[in-house]
Amino acid sequence: MVNSKAQSNIKKAEVINLTFAYTDKNVINSISMPIFQNNITALIGPSGCGKTTLLRCFNRMHDLYGDVRYNGEIKLYPDNINILGREIDPIEVRMKIGMVFQKPNPFPKSIYENISYGLKIRGIKKKSYLDDKVEDSLKKAGLWNEVSDRLHKSAGALSGGQQQRVCIARALATEPDLLLLDEPTSALDPIGAAHIEELVTELKKTVTILMVTHNLHQAARTADYTAFMYLGDLIEFGESSQIFTNPKEQKTENYITGRFG
Amino acid sequence: MNQLGETSQMKQRIESLKRQDSYFWILGLMTLVFVLVILLSLIIDMALSGWTRISLDFFLSFPSRFPEKAGILSAWVGSLCVVFVTAMISIPLGVASGIYLEEYSKKNIWTKIIEINILNLAGIPSITYGLMALGIFVYQFRLGQSILTAGLTLGLLVLPIIIVTTREAIRTIPSHIREASYSLGATRWQTIWNHILPYSSGGILTGVVIALSRAIGETAPLITVGALTFIAFLPTPPVLAVPPFVSAGWLLDPYTVMPIQMFNWVSRPQEQFHVNAAATGLVLLAMTLILNAAAIFVRYRFRKKYKW
């Protein structure tokens, strides 16, 4: 099923002429695109096209791996600040922009500790507040009923789909402006994946979502907007309904119809 | 005709290869059995010689001119004090170095120098540490032939062990756990304190136990820095009955340790002292066994807890 109507036209973030290179090789070539508030934007494209690299620019993950230089901007609204700026602290960027990874990676601690971690490192210690936040996040992640009686047991004992939802709850606990999902269902079984997709569709009401996926059907099903990337270039961006039924670029069409992958 | 000939030749060859294989298997097994036999004969020989001397008296007596009266009281107390100082030096330095090298350092020339250096240190003969400590700690720093010197010497000796095991323990932590922590806005130190250290503590502990086990058995460097062999007194007690209730005077006291006591006794011509040496050897062996078993146990428990 294809989303037929975008929910709003307010921009939450915007990529402006972003170029990013790993050791002299451009991985992202001058990309510009909007990210609309309370919408799901999907990044699709074949392996190596740079979609994950682009995603990880949003929360400055590349900064962890050496001195990187970003050319261009990613602006966050309504702050209207370029989060790639050198004077901006990546720590603060990551406090406003959350991420869920491809392989569910809960900490080997209890569910409670997992979810409260983001708040604890901000210095929040009040137990009642943390308790409320943990419950709230688990409810948003649709996991509260299943785990409310075992919050202090290890998160590792859960199933893959449940672990991923813990990770989502963990990211939501800090009330991020933007949630980045890096192929959130590719490591899950079909049922777990379906639950996550449902959840993501619900979540967009409260948070803006940018999602990388290699599953075209998933993008068509859940995303409001889709961006197709190829070898570091943004080939096409538009409403999913348009991209998947009537792509403007030949390359897009070739990819969607499976002529290459 | 030709084909049959070739086949039987091949068969012969395969048979001889198989035989070679089994010969080697036997050789390998025999080698291991031989090594085992040696180890056992060592233990049994010492047990047979020294068992008679093992008694509470043995542990509570000072060394003496009379072998039947001599005991290892000053020796094991000395060992305890020295190992304590060794731990206090090597653990913080070693773990901190390991953390820096794994979490902070970039792949530049300085890091390479540090890494090569640590490898080098592992290959230096242990007595060389004693020579260095003699010049620097005993004379230059005026620490004298004291427990503190001994602890510093052994602390530096086992430092590479702790650094290497810390690094290996940290390396087992997968990068996606780190990324999860960072993605929530944690600083580097927060990630290390909340995740890296707790998850690697098992491996680090294993390394610590192994390092201390080594330290208890070390003899040569301590002889060089002047551990005495006839000590008929204990170091000043660390706890006092009067304020300030704790004293660090024991750090500068002369001392002896168990391996040195054993060395002293085995070097004497009288057989009765050899019995004492055997008894001390048994105590040392028992400690080594217990510590190694503890290390294996810790490794096992933590491997179960953190299955990546």
Place this chain on the structure above:
Amino acid sequence: MKPNDVSTTFSRPESFKRRFREFKELTIKSILFICAASSVLITFGVVWTLLSEAWPFFKEVSLLNFLFDNEWTPLFENPQYGILNLVSGTFLTTIIALIVAIPMGTITAVFLSEYASNSAREILKPILELLAAVPTVVYGYFALLFVTPLLQKIFSDLSSFNALSAGLVMGIMIIPYISSLSEDAMRAVPLHLREGSLALGASKLQTSFKVIVPAAFSGIASAYILGISRALGETMVVAIAAGLQPKISLNPLESAQTLTAYIVQVSQGDLPQGSVGYRTIYVCGVVLLLFTFIFNLIGARIKSKMEIKYK
């Protein structure tokens, strides 16, 4: 509500909160760096002490005397400083040890890596580790009071302090170092190399020695180098069992004194700091370090040559 929750705006670089956080992180990083760099200080300490204490020795004793004097008697009335007497002892015991340790260590490593089952390995490895953990003074006792009497039954003219017992026991002691590192290196060889060889019809033995060992050569060479260093630097076994008579001789049935045993002998005595006698222990230390260094270098050269050959 939200107490001291996430800020809704980004802080400026000059803000107090940010400055404090960055300061804290930098402090921690610096402390950790100093700890790591201290290991370099240790090496400096060792080299500096040894050289500075040994150097004045050569002002009083000529190099010729040092190399060519007949005897090593620095503590006697007419001191002689022929270092070869001690070097001979070190080499003799080391060679005996390596004759034992290298073949047995390698065979053990191949056996454990290629032939033994997983459960056998689980039991045998800890036993080998135990062998390495036994204090050297215990090995010394064993060499003097068990091995020597035993060998005297075979070699009737074996003196009670001799290089053979010490060397043999040292060899046994070093086996775990060689076997453990070699085995790690062999097990790291990728499975497909083994399978390729076996699929061509080679026996396990052929595979082990013609494919695995060359592939793991770098690790095995490191293991051998470690074994050599260990043997050169071993002190207690030789101090207890090999004797205190330095001489230039390759006869293992006689007593011999190594560089390390000499250092122990002098340390137990009471030599005034700064005297020539005192400095001799540092000179021995320098010679020891030199040999260790040379062997490490040789090993590294051989390693890089073999790597080129087998890559």
